[in-house]
Every structure is written in structure tokens, then in C-alpha cells.
Amino acid sequence: MKMILDLDTGVDDSLALTLALASPEVELIGVTAVFGNVARDLSARNSLAVMAMLGRTDVPVYLGCDRPRTASERYEATLEVKDIHGANGLGEVEIPDAPRAPEESSAVDFIIQAAERYGSELTLVPTGPLTTIAAALEKDPSLARKIGRIVLMGGALTVGGNVSPCAEANIANDPEAANVVFSSGANITMIGLDVTLRTFLPRGDMDRWRAFGTDAARALANVTEYYMLHEAAARERGGCVQHDPLAVAAAIDPTLVRTTAVPVRVDTEGALRGRTIGDNARLLAGPFVNAAIEVDAPRFERMFSERVEALLRAAS
Ligand code: CA
Numbered sequence: 001m002k003m004i005l006d007l008d009t010g011v012d013d014s015l016a017l018t019l020a021l022a023s024p025e026v027e028l029i030g031v032t033a034v035f036g037n038v039a040r041d042l043s044a045r046n047s048l049a050v051m052a053m054l055g056r057t058d059v060p061v062y063l064g065c066d067r068p069r070t071a072s073e074r075y076e077a078t079l080e081v082k083d084i085h086g087a088n089g090l091g092e093v094e095i096p097d098a099p100r101a102p103e104e105s106s107a108v109d110f111i112i113q114a115a116e117r118y119g120s121e122l123t124l125v126p127t128g129p130l131t132t133i134a135a136a137l138e139k140d141p142s143l144a145r146k147i148g149r150i151v152l153m154g155g156a157l158t159v160g161g162n163v164s165p166c167a168e169a170n171i172a173n174d175p176e177a178a179n180v181v182f183s184s185g186a187n188i189t190m191i192g193l194d195v196t197l198r199t200f201l202p203r204g205d206m207d208r209w210r211a212f213g214t215d216a217a218r219a220l221a222n223v224t225e226y227y228m229l230h231e232a233a234a235r236e237r238g239g240c241v242q243h244d245p246l247a248v249a250a251a252i253d254p255t256l257v258r259t260t261a262v263p264v265r266v267d268t269e270g271a272l273r274g275r276t277i278g279d280n281a282r283l284l285a286g287p288f289v290n291a292a293i294e295v296d297a298p299r300f301e302r303m304f305s306e307r308v309e310a311l312l313r314a315a316s
Contacts, residue, residue, distance in 0.1 A: 001148075002029050002118045003251065004111060006064065007244075008036025008128030008170075009046040011085050011227040015201075015308070016127055016153075016244035017047060018220065021054055022307035025252050029114060031061045032107035035075035036128035036173055038089035040066035041102075043128070046089050048098035053216050054315055057100055064107035064132030068174040084231045091226025093219055111136040112143055120148040123251050127153040127244035129170050134177035137184045144186040153247035154178065155192035155276035157262065157291050166267075167274025168193050175266040175274050182264040183279075185287040190264060191247040192276065195257055195295040199246055202239035203228045205305065209312055216315035242304065249300050250292065256300050259290035 003026045007013040020026050031051075033044035044061050051059055067075045077085075086092040103110070111133070115122055124147060126133050133150065137143050154170035155178075161167040171178045182188065201224070209221035227240055234240035250257045263282030267275040282288075 001025060002027050002122045004030050004032060004114060004124045006032045006034055006124065006126035006128060006132060007043060007047055008034050008038060009043045009050065010037030010089050011091055011223055012242065012244040013037065013127055014050045014090065014220065014223055016248045017050055018054065018308050018311060019245045019248045019304055021056055022311035023252055028059050030110055031059060032064045032110065032132055033061055033102065034064040034128045034132050035066055036170065037081060037085045038077050039075055040064065042089055044102045048100060049095045052098035053095050053219060054311065057098060061102045062105065062107035062110040063102050065135060068129065068131060069176045084227060086226055091223040093222045093226065095219055107132050108136045108139055112140045115143050115147040119146055122148045124150045125247050125251050126150065127247055129173035129177060130181045131174045131177040134180035137180055144184040147186055149187045149189065151189045151191065151247050151251040153191045153196065153244050155190050155264065156194060157192055157276055158194050158293060159197065161274065162193060164274060166272055171266055171276055172274030175268045178266045182266065182289055183287060189250060189259060189290045189292060191250050191257065191292050195292045196243040196246050197241050198295055198297050199242040199300055200239055201242050212313045214312060214315045217312035220312060245304055246300060249303055256296050257292040258294035259292050261288040262291045263287065264289040264291060
């Protein structure tokens with residue numbers, strides 16, 4: 001399948017990117033960079049650097065939106081986010097700059113042109129705020145029906161939020177953009193906290209990665225362990241949940257999750273801002289989102305470990 005990853009790279013984005021590169025089913029035709037865990041330009045830089053570290057300098061990176069739809073100022077990560085992902089987004093681990101720069105053309109145009117060219121073969125996997133995707137859907141109203149699938153990490157339908165009692169971080173970072181995406185009529189699978197919170201990556205695995213002896217394995221283990229030590233829940237549990245990698249895995253193998261059709265909308269006002277909930281105005285007519293409500297976590301965790309570890313062992 002042709003895949004575009006829309007990333008705010010970010011520790012778990014790096015793991016999602018690694019899983020995509022480690023998966024033979026995936027032809028990664030491009031990465032688009034959005035703000036979120038880091039500012040947009042740093043997200044692009046980090047995606048290029050992580051790919052170069054894994055020996056891949058063939059995948060172009062395009063610049064997406066650098067701020068939420070309603071913001072006038074360019075987005076910068078909060079101190080809280082910097083504490084979890086490191087100020088550089090990669091757990092303060094120094095991963096060298098890639099030999100290539102982001103492309104001149106925009107992420108919005110790249111997504112529109114890729115959907116024009118590949119149609120139903122194209123899977124878009126956003127694991128950050130949905131700002132760029134919303135901008136593309138608005139610039140080309142035919143995009144929603146042309147694109148094969150959007151499998152996104154975000155939202156919380158049957159569980160609480162992670163940045164407020166009811167909001168998940170990616171959606172909370174741009175609720176207005178999320179509304180554009182969820183109501184677009186595109187074929188959307190929502191991989192929310194409902195399922196990502198049931199996955200796990202134990203801290204002990206990082207020792208095993210480092211023992212592979214490659215620079216890439218050591219670096220990615222150090223990046224991930226930083227997150228495991230600085231994110232409060234991960235520190236308590238001795239390992240982290242796998243938000244972004246599960247979206248990539250579910251795009252590759254949809255049988256990893258069970259979904260239910262819900263006309264998702266996002267609250268934009270007051271304390272509920274960022275909450276994902278069923279839209280009662282669309283309950284019968286849709287458009288619907290396939291919201292993941294169940295995950296085969298052991299099978300996902302095996303898939304992730306086998307693939308990522310094989311790539312890290314073979315890296316330089
Ligand atoms: Ca992310």
C-alpha cells in the first residue's frame with residue numbers, strides 16, 4: 001500500500017515511523033510534518049533524521065501547518081510537552097541531521113496530488129493534530145472521496161482524555177480541524193485512547209534493543225526510554241503505551257482492531273473543548289467514522305517488536 005505519514009515527531013511518532021519503514025506491505029511515499037509534540041519545522045527535521053539513521057534518505061518530507069487553525073501565532077511546544085518528549089522531541093538524544101532538507105512544495109499539495117494519482121491505494125496515517133489534513137480536505141473538496149483511507153491516532157470516545165478529563169492531545173491541539181476531518185465523509189478509522197491505552201512497550205525491551213549493538217538501536221532505545229522515564233504513567237508502569245505505532249499497525253492490518261461506526265464530532269467550547277463524541281445531528285445519516293473500540297494488543301505488540309527489532313538489528 002502507498003502510505004503517507006502525517007507526524008509531529010515526537011517519541012512515539014519516531015516509533016510509528018520506524019514500524020512503517022520496517023513493514024514490507026508499506027511503500028512510504030512521503031512524510032508530512034505538522035506541529036504538536038514539537039514545532040512544525042523541528043517535526044520535519046526529526047522525521048528526516050530518524051529515517052536517515054535507519055538508512056532511508058529516499059523518502060521526501062513536506063511541511064504542513066505550523067499552527068492550529070484558530071491561532072495567530074506559530075505553535076511552540078509547552079514546557080509540559082518538552083518535559084515528556086525532550087526539548088528536541090527526541091528525548092534529548094542527538095540524532096544527526098539528515099543529508100536532505102524538506103521539500104519546497106507544501107504538505108497540503110502533496111497529499112492532494114498523491115490522492116489524485118493513487119486514489120483508493122493511498123492510506124494516510126495522521127498521528128498529530130489534524131490541521132494539515134483539514135486544510136487539504138478544504139482545498140480539494142474531492143479529496144475525501146478520492147483518498148483510500150485515513151487511519152488516525154486521536155480522540156477518546158469511551159474513555160477519558162489525556163490532556164483534560166475528556167480531551168486527547170492530538171484532537172485538543174486543533175478541535176476545529178478535527179471537526180472538518182471527521183465530517184468530511186472520507187473513509188476514516190479513529191485509533192483513539194480507547195485502544196491505544198491497552199497497548200504496552202516494556203522498559204526492559206530497551207536493554208534488548210541496545211544489545212543489538214547498532215547505533216540506530218542504541219539511539220532509538222535511548223529516545224524511547226527518555227519518554228518512559230518522563231511521562232508520569234509510563235514511569236509508574238515501567239513502560240509506555242503505544243499511541244502512534246498502533247495507528248500504523250491498524251492501517252497495515254485492520255483486523256488488529258474492532259471498530260464501531262459513530263458520527264464523531266468534536267466539542268470546541270469551554271471545558272469540553274477537544275472532546276470527541278457522537279454527533280446527534282448525524283446519528284442516522286452520517287458521515288460515520290470507524291472508531292476502534294477493541295484491540296488485539298498481544299498480536300500488535302508481537303508485530304511491533306518483531307518488525308522494529310529486525311530493522312534495528314540490520315541498521316548501521
Ligand atoms: Ca504524534
